[in-house]
Amino acid sequence: MLSDFSHKTGLKFHSTELKIIWDHYHFSYIPGFGNECASEDPRCPGALPEGQNNPQVCPYNLYAEQLSGSAFTCPRSTNKRSWLYRILPSVSHKPFESIDQGHITHNWDEVDPDPNQLRWKPFEIPKASQKKVDFVSGLHTLCGAGDIKSNNGLAIHIFLYLFTAALSLLLVPQKGKLHIYTEFGKMLVQPNEICVIQRGMRFSIDVFEETRGYILEVYGVHFELPDLGPIGANGLANPRDFLIPVAWYEDRQVPGGYTVINKYQGKLFAAKQDVSPFNVVAWHGNYTPYKYNLENFMVINSVAFDHADPSIFTVLTAKSLRPGVAIADFVIFPPRWGVADKTFRPPYYHRNCMSEFMGLIKGHYEAKQGGFLPGGGSLHSSMTPHGPDADCFEKASKAKLAPERIADGTMAFMFESSLSMAVTKWGLKTSNCLDENYYKCWEPLKSHFTPNSRKPAGLNGALLP
Numbered sequence: 357m358l359s360d361f362s363h364k365t366g367l368k369f370h371s372t373e374l375k376i377i378w379d380h381y382h383f384s385y386i387p388g389f390g391n392e393c394a395s396e397d398p399r400c401p402g403a404l405p406e407g408q409n410n411p412q413v414c415p416y417n418l419y420a421e422q423l424s425g426s427a428f429t430c431p432r433s434t435n436k437r438s439w440l441y442r443i444l445p446s447v448s449h450k451p452f453e454s455i456d457q458g459h460i461t462h463n464w465d466e467v468d469p470d471p472n473q474l475r476w477k478p479f480e481i482p483k484a485s486q487k488k489v490d491f492v493s494g495l496h497t498l499c500g501a502g503d504i505k506s507n508n509g510l511a512i513h514i515f516l517y518l519f520t521a522a523l524s525l526l527l528v529p530q531k532g533k534l535h536i537y538t539e540f541g542k543m544l545v546q547p548n549e550i551c552v553i554q555r556g557m558r559f560s561i562d563v564f565e566e567t568r569g570y571i572l573e574v575y576g577v578h579f580e581l582p583d584l585g586p587i588g589a590n591g592l593a594n595p596r597d598f599l600i601p602v603a604w605y606e607d608r609q610v611p612g613g614y615t616v617i618n619k620y621q622g623k624l625f626a627a628k629q630d631v632s633p634f635n636v637v638a639w640h641g642n643y644t645p646y647k648y649n650l651e652n653f654m655v656i657n658s659v660a661f662d663h664a665d666p667s668i669f670t671v672l673t674a675k676s677l678r679p680g681v682a683i684a685d686f687v688i689f690p691p692r693w694g695v696a697d698k699t700f701r702p703p704y705y706h707r708n709c710m711s712e713f714m715g716l717i718k719g720h721y722e723a724k725q726g727g728f729l730p731g732g733g734s735l736h737s738s739m740t741p742h743g744p745d746a747d748c749f750e751k752a753s754k755a756k757l758a759p760e761r762i763a764d765g766t767m768a769f770m771f772e773s774s775l776s777m778a779v780t781k782w783g784l785k786t787s788n789c790l791d792e793n794y795y796k797c798w799e800p801l802k803s804h805f806t807p808n809s810r811k812p813a814g815l816n817g818a819l820l821p
């Protein structure tokens with residue numbers, strides 16, 4: 357989810373110091389997805405006002421502030437807001453001023469459209485000898501579509517950084533753990549977990565090692581759990597496995613010590629403030645950040661024959677106004693059993709009206725044994741043909757179809773969008789990671805056509821002679 361706000365704090369920890377503090381810190385979370393929750397920092401019992409949102413004077417003389425994630429008038433089922441009880445309201449800041457935009461862009465006309473299959477080698481993390489980057493300067497926009505001002509579209513960013521810092525969205529860390537401070541509390545997010553920081557929520561991220569990951573930013577919509585249809589009441593990502601941080605505050609004021617970075621209409625602005633943005637003593641509501649461990653995904657798959665569409669692996673969806681059509685789905689390819697009989701089990705060859713951006717957190721992807729590496733990516737735009745590489749096709753066409761583990765130790769994912777995404781200049785050129793040879797993985801595909809044989813494929817899927 358797009359957050360138009362982010363911030364950079366003046367927290368004065370050094371990475372090793374902070375590591376020790378965090379390793380000993382007990383992270384607490386509230387389980388559930390989209391529920392109405394309430395949380396108080398245990399140092400201030402009774403900080404949540406009783407029976408009303410706006411007492412004339414709040415307990416502990418806190419300020420009440422509402423954060424609205426939906427229009428006031430949205431139907432109850434989609435209405436999202438939280439009430440924050442804080443030491444000072446968010447408005448306590450100096451004016452925002454434009455800052456260096458780094459590698460972030462929402463200009464989808466930087467380069468001409470390219471309908472080819474695109475693949476990137478692992479995006480390079482800056483070397484220690486190079487200038488230190490923080491979370492903001494380490495963000496690089498790879499592709500996207502739509503218009504941020506009309507709240508319709510998406511952007512995919514890569515984050516690459518070395519050291520402590522800050523900013524905001526659906527975060528998919530691939531390397532290095534993230535210690536995330538939010539107005540609602542703290543979260544520890546490790547590779548194979550994801551985290552959503554929703555629009556308007558202020559946060560800061562600390563890292564301790566080389567860190568890399570993917571960000572899906574969607575404009576104007578929220579991530580939801582997909583409907584389950586005939587699957588029934590349980591399955592895929594279960595609501596109880598989503599974790600919301602509990603209230604935590606710091607009572608710190610440092611003159612000009614905190615910088616809040618505001619991503620407003622796609623541009624970065626910064627404002628100084630004296631008070632820590634993490635000054636929320638208690639909160640209640642249904643609009644919060646959350647995290648989810650991908651290991652908890654309950655995988656559903658074909659148990660008879662044929663390859664089910666990857667929509668069965670949808671973790672979260674950000675819906676468009678057209679029924680069944682997403683601005684973006686977050687889909688994973690988790691470890692599972694493959695048992696389908698008389699079936700070509702890997703992904704099929706296809707052209708899709710949706711755009712498919714794929715990334716790899718660990719292991720290797722079933723349709724591409726080489727070339728698609730952890731920390732890299734691929735983009736198959738609207739109607740761009742793709743599918744297994746030649747090697748995968750040959751092997752899977754001849755494989756004996758016993759039950760087998762697929763993708764053990766692996767986690768690939770897809771950001772799938774109904775928008776036709778444009779790639780940025782950084783994506784195509786500056787990153788230097790574009791794999792010019794990607795198309796060659798399909799070149800060895802050869803015809804197996806046997807027009808004179810009407811025999812069906814042999815048992816166990818053996819190719820016709």
Ligand SMILES: O=C(O)Cc1cc(O)ccc1O
Nearest residue numbers: 665666702703704712723742
């Ligand atoms: O292109 C891909 O690898 C993703 C994908 C996987 C699958 O099993 C079916 C369709 C699909 O787009």
Ligand SMILES: [Fe+2]
Nearest residue numbers: 706712736742
């Ligand atoms: Fe695909």
